[in-house]
Amino acid sequence: MKFRRSERLIDMTHYLLEHPRQLVSLTFFSERYGSAKSSISEDLAIIKDTFELRGIGTLETVPGAAGGVRYQVKVRDEEAKPIIAELCELIASPDRLLPGGYLYMTDILGDPMIVQKCGKLIASAYINKNIDMVMTVATKGIALAYAVANYLNVPVVIARRDSRVTEGSTVSINYVSGSAKRIQTMVLSKRSLEEGSKVLIVDDFMKAGGTINGMISMLDEFKATLAGIAVLVESENADERLVDEYVSLVQLADVDVREKRINVTEGNYFKRN
């Protein structure tokens, strides 16, 4: 069965989007459509141009017999700006304020479309880094971690507060939560993280950074390496921060519970190098 160019373009677009960061050979597409490799090459050139023009991402070409193309997500700053601005507006609503200066974000984190967009932005920031895994701690950061991992095409590993029978043997560490100065426990299944893995830590919210510091200690236990830290929201009080280098989409400032006021600004996303 032969496919016309228009059908190939649609199916290839779908295939590439579903397999981010995966090397796909020209032979694969050529056999899939019963088309000459020269036609497939032309198709891919059109897809590459359109992906770049419309900010969908890029297609990297790997030459040679073992070569092919690889779709990489890439969000341009001019597309990221309105997404982050929208997020700021959403978060700034005063009825999100909870006792203790915490913010209710369950609805935002429960919206798969928002989470996907944020995951895309974060993945885009780390697309040129060497990353083997995304790590988060249960529960709130999980959806964002999967969204990032999906675009990076790497597995997710989830640390927990308590050990469960379905995890098998676990490694447990204690850490001090930075804001509450309480000793907390974090456990991770022994099988879930390989020695030497390069790990991107993703979480929904960072106050002083104690929980993220806990995850870094966990990486040490597994002889894994920290490849980056990304959070959806960082709170104010950057002077007390336990963590240095990170990417944040949104920053909270001037949370005033009594006055019911939240000042929300862009995070450091656009200042990353």
Place this chain on the structure above:
Amino acid sequence: MKFRRSERLIDMTHYLLEHPRQLVSLTFFSERYGSAKSSISEDLAIIKDTFELRGIGTLETVPGAAGGVRYQVKVRDEEAKPIIAELCELIASPDRLLPGGYLYMTDILGDPMIVQKCGKLIASAYINKNIDMVMTVATKGIALAYAVANYLNVPVVIARRDSRVTEGSTVSINYVSGSAKRIQTMVLSKRSLEEGSKVLIVDDFMKAGGTINGMISMLDEFKATLAGIAVLVESENADERLVDEYVSLVQLADVDVREKRINVTEGNYFKRN
């Protein structure tokens, strides 16, 4: 700026895939590309045919002034078969067996590609049902719940074992876990579920169904309606099951911890109506 058909097809495919179940007007596309509506209609006819031919899904056309097109995921049984067969093989590995007959599935649930595929199958089974929300309980089912919700374009609500300050006020219920016969607690943020919502419950594993029963009780508390139950894996002992109607992708049978044997078969996915 004008777009050629090939560019439009690529960008429209991307746009539709990123906005499942969302009605997109012809005017939107017409303005996006500076093209006549008649050209857009032709594009959409090609996309619809290719989506259906390649098992990507369908495009529903809604006629009239407020009309447009809507992409719906739809996995055909012949495509679902190999996905579920692969899953069975993956799960049948004897080194997954944990004390108590539990299975280590953290690596499977940590692979975003597998989770996406399973989410697509489940979403496909419920695409014609009226669903407002997907519900799960922390932690293991979360990624699958988001994958399903993504394709259904509805929010996710996550019940927890413990109450956290960042949830605001919560409703708490007690339930009996079916297999261990222990009293357990489940909490859900008061703001997170609206009265009257039609809810699809999604979880990774169902033994006797106690936890799922707990979620159903929670729905009662919120005056919400059960729209369906879907699990990745159901264990054997169907005679003791507390839950009647559900969709499962995979079924465990004959788990023998001493002999290190797991028998894994297709769930009831293909028997659904």
